[in-house]
Amino acid sequence: MLDAKFVLENKDFVVKLTADRGIAVNLDEFVRLSEEKKTLLKKSEDLRCARNKSSELVSQYKRDKKDAAALIADAKKIGDEIQQLDDEIRRLDDRVRFALLNIPNLPHESVPVGKDSADNMIVRTWGAPTVFDFAPQAHWDVGTRLGILDFDRAAKITGSRFTVYLGAGARLERALINFMLDLHTKERGFCEVLPPFIANDVSLTGTGNLPKFAGDLFKLEGYPWYLIPTAEVPLTNYYRDEVVDGGILPRRLCAYTPCFRSEAGSYGKDIRGLIRQHQFNKVEMMVFSQPDSSFEELEWMTASAEEVLKRLGIPYRVVLLCTGDMGFASQKTYDLEVWMPSRNGYMEISSCSNCGDFQARRANIRFKREPKAKPEFVHTLNGSGLAVGRTVSAILENYQQADGSVVMPERLRPYMDGLA
């Protein structure tokens, strides 16, 4: 959520930057409602002032044992008027807030302006696309033939877009989770968190998933609860409605969680394999930062995700998303894309974003520079480090052998009981 006052004072700027994102924001309604609300609020406050004064008089009269009936009748009339005004103000306020919630974050000045993924900027590339002296298979074929992925039985148990990992496959998934968590916690200064996998509607609103993207979520029937689409939700909301001591910043958290997404509207896209599942595992990184250093934190976080791929020896590149391709809450986003032989191209495996104070304002997360200082909103950053299922698919494809077997990346072998 943007600052209402900022939007009112910088209408053209907001319209221009959201237009860069390909979103036409009409602020007329927002401005009109805000002004109307302000006028009514002033009126209501003046009336309250009058009522407070006469109430005080009533109180005096009673103490002096004088008759206050006329005063009370008067005050009642004022009270009715206030009630009417307040009803109207409440309605206006809801609409103002709703309008504000539907405005996306403003892109940072370093973000290239563009329409879609074609306009993204490749920042750097690590490793060269894997070369094979045989025809490489897609990971779902590799995994199915090895008996470590079972899509058919998963479809029986639940439905499409689910997977059963079996034997070494399950072991690989678990090994990757541990490998990633160990790297982030032991070497990169993240604190490990194991949060709830279900979050309430207030939390989802704090991160920007609600109200606009309710259709992407799985909701629990009979509860205002949702399966988390990413650990970003519980991690960001960890400090919701708090004023934290500035001394704890930058606060770096990381968490392994499963993620649940309805993938509504993606029918026919990536239906095979592990790429687009209703349930997948992810290790998520989260940073609460001082506003002054959040973009440096973004570089650090992105480097942490890259380190995972470097150690696994998977070729990848870093892409700076253009204005049109960024997520709703983000100010600047780097995607990490790994080489996928089956597509003869790159595939997103991580997304690292600086949300600035956008989420912090929605979720009301503030900090104090000094104990006596005024609270300011923190900046929040989140990034995958990494999507585990996609990492499995990248390993199966890039490390496959002519005989259909898969060699384990060396750094992963200790996590696989030495299995090569």
Added chain:
RNA sequence: GGAGGGAUGGCCGAGUGGACGAAGGCGGCGGUCUUGAAAACCGCUUUCCGGGUUACCGGAACGGGGGUUCGAAUCCCUCUCCCUCCGCCA
């Protein structure tokens, strides 16, 4: 699942319709005293919104929301969270 109890400022804790933005204590800040410190004593000590250059003025806030009332921390409804006991369960 059943039965009770609770939520008040940075913290503890009083407050059952009007003088309460809220006693008292702790903590914090300033001062007196002291070579310095401690103790003692005195004073100050919430946040947000609107208006005025400043002193200031107005409004709001006692877990959230709604209601009763001229007036609500206080009465009613509702939601959330916490605690105790019973039952059940990993």
